[in-house]
Amino acid sequence: MIPGEGTGEAATCFVELGMVQKLDQKLPVANEYLLLSGGVREGVVDLDLDELNVYARGTDYDMDFTLLVPALKLHDRNQPVTLDMRHSALCHSWLSLRLFDEGTISKWKDCCTIVDHINGATNYFFSPTKVADWFYDSISIVLSEVQKKPQRGMPKVEKVEKNGTIISIILGVGSSRMLYDIVPVVSFKGWPAVAQSWLMENHFWDGKITEEEVISGFYLVPACSYKGKKDNEWRLSFARSEVQLKKCISGSLMQAYQACKAIIIKLLSRPKAISPYHLRSMMLWACDRLPANYLAQEDYAAHFLLGLIDDLQHCLVNKMCPNYFIPQCNMLEHLSEETVVLHARKLSSVRSDPAEHLRTAIEHVKAANRLTLELQRRGSTTSIPSPQSDGGDPNQPDDRLAKKLQQLVTENPGKSISVFINPDDVTRPHFRIDDKFF
Secondary structure, X not given: OOOOOOHHHHOHHHHHHHHHHHHHOOOOOEEEEEEEEOOHHHOOOOOOOOOOOOXXXXXXXXXXXXXXXXXXXXXXXXXXXXXXXXXXXOOEEEEEOOOOOHHHHHHHHHHEEEEEOOOOOEEEEEOHHHHHHHHHHHHHHHHHHHHHOOOOOOOEEEEEEEEOOEEEEEEEEOOEXXXXXXXXXXXXXXXXXXXXXXXXXXXOOEOOEOHHHHOOEEEXXXXXXXXXXXXXXXXXEOHHHHHHHHOOOOHHHHHHHHHHHHHHHHHOOOOOOOOHHHHHHHHHHHHHHOOHHHHOOOOOHXXXXXXXXXXXXXXXXXXXXXXXXXXXXXXXXXXXXXXXXXXXXXXXXXXXXXXXXXXXXXXHHHHHHHHHHHHHHHHHHOOOOOOOOOOOOOOOOOXXXXXXXXXXXXXXXXXXXXXXXXXXXXXXXXXXXXXEEO
């Protein structure tokens, strides 16, 4: 296992997570992170956006990523796991640690809710809110130490915030600002029983990728249902599978999806009803429903955009958006009639003149890009030294990290990024993409 050149730059965020692991040895030493291009606000993971602070591209950050960090990695098929769905809505679960070994229970006891049974037995339920609190406190300690003792080549920490169960970090890397939404999760190999029936149906990806690629694993993410208990309830997430399915979607449909997302992300932001993740689910259902030769048309982006808006309107009016992997779970059943009517009117306005709304969305993107370029220009000409490094340090980090990270995500869609960290030397991580070491 020989590290390649540039590993320290590309794995900066992983280094800090290695330091978190060193604090109390809670995180697995050999962990598998899933790095996704786009922040949580972009809908790359099914998480609740109500508690997130508003960040604007160009004003607050230039590039955004989501990093799923397993607090527990349950990849051993001999490890007994208790997903307790008796108290939860569909697509949600409690996680009991009662079948785990004493060492694991002792390590995570402070991040559990404890239930004593009449028969005298004690059950420990892994708590998403307590795990998120511990994770934020640990990351804050690590980043504070990094700022006290800056190491050469480390980026500047511009902001650290806890948004519900998500930790958002903005790092200054040269003249770029990179937003990481870091999500503590529970990682599983295999496929949950509640989603087995989905595998029996015909899908648009049949014959394009293997079933083994699609069902390689799933997560529990720290989000609860609208009537669930926040301290105990996790949400099932199929983020890795979704990245694999994305490979099978035509470029013109993805273009339409991005355009539709750009239109609705602000228009339907208040009150919160439709998220980009809902739109992603509708797109996947459309792929299953429509003929493959129609979806393959390269010049049909405009048709697809209108179709997505129509699907969105239909789902909204009927308060019905099935989860793609667990169709019996309706993600919109909680909406009030008042919210439905308000957003349906907004969508009708979009449908009457989609080109004008798209032009407005494009102008917002252009304005954000111009702001980014202006800030980068100022950053390259300023003589004010960064608090993280000496003003004349030739090893000050530059935009190569941002470009390298974007390249890493783009060239390895859906692949497992395993990070091996020596707790005694967290400055030198090795990481592996599938079976290839760097």
